[in-house]
């Protein structure tokens with residue numbers, strides 16, 4: 001690695017602290033995820049949908065946005081993203097334990113349906129890709145109000161075949177809206193491999209809608225950061241949407257209800273594990289002289305303690321009350337006669 005490449009994060013506008021925080025968040029997401037998989041197997045939580053293998057791009061994208069003003073419409077694997085825009089491990093764990101204090105849905109939604117008003121994380125639905133037209137709506141609001149925020153939305157490559165994606169893209173292109181659409185192409189839609197989902201490339205769909213498309217290596221944190229940052233700059237300059245296709249691989253099964261060995265091999269998964277973006281970013285930090293194995297061991301211990309705290313905290317909290325069932329469903333709760 002040349003000296004120029006070594007301090008690449010600085011030339012992109014990231015401080016050394018930012019770079020370390022990015023790594024911390026990637027690892028926090030990974031460790032949180034691994035704990036949730038164990039909790040589900042132990043019968044402590046009902047379900048978990050994992051984002052293992054996708055954290056690098058998620059965290060990098062979040063750092064490239066304006067976390068004080070942009071609007072975020074993440075999809076169900078985005079633990080690294082939501083942690084990086086301010087959600088806490090306790091809040092995430094409250095959601096997985098379905099407890100009343102969960103800011104995402106008061107313990108009502110499946111885990112992975114992120115929502116946090118204060119952090120401008122917009123609630124999503126279970127039908128995949130419905131968040132795309134929502135994000136386009138937020139971008140339309142930015143344009144109409146002449147405000148300089150952007151909306152950022154993620155979704156899977158399988159979901160990019162849904163009508164919602166295409167309608168959202170078309171509207172965003174026609175109105176030249178400040179929206180960044182990031183496809184987390186993890187090679188599978190449940191059991192369906194990429195080659196049976198899309199004949200061309202997701203990124204090329206941007207051409208048809210009249211805006212820019214960029215494909216990036218989702219395991220390369222700084223590449224994703226640069227791409228999202230440039231997309232944001234274009235959006236606030238009035239140059240419209242960007243479709244980013246971040247290439248990655250879903251290391252975990254689709255969810256805790258999936259047996260992935262029915263449709264792929266251990267060898268295939270191991271092959272992709274070896275390309276882990278978190279390990280790669282850690283190596284980069286070490287090569288820059290910003291990180292070392294001792295610090296890394298300490299970070300693992302700190303995260304283990306934080307995750308233990310989050311787990312124990314969530315486990316102690318009460319479930320939602322039955323009478324709160326209609327909260328946030330209607331503007332006004334329906335009153336009985």
Ligand SMILES: Cc1ncc(C[n+]2csc(CCOP(=O)(O)OP(=O)(O)O)c2C)c(N)n1
Nearest residue numbers: 126127128155156157158159186188189190
């Ligand atoms: C409209 C709709 N169809 C089907 C489903 C069931 N479903 C949930 S996730 C999923 C796979 C989506 O694959 P992809 O978009 O690639 O995202 P990934 O799960 O791989 O991250 C499907 C089919 C759904 N939730 N919504």
Ligand SMILES: [Mg+2]
Nearest residue numbers: 156157188189
């Ligand atoms: Mg997928």
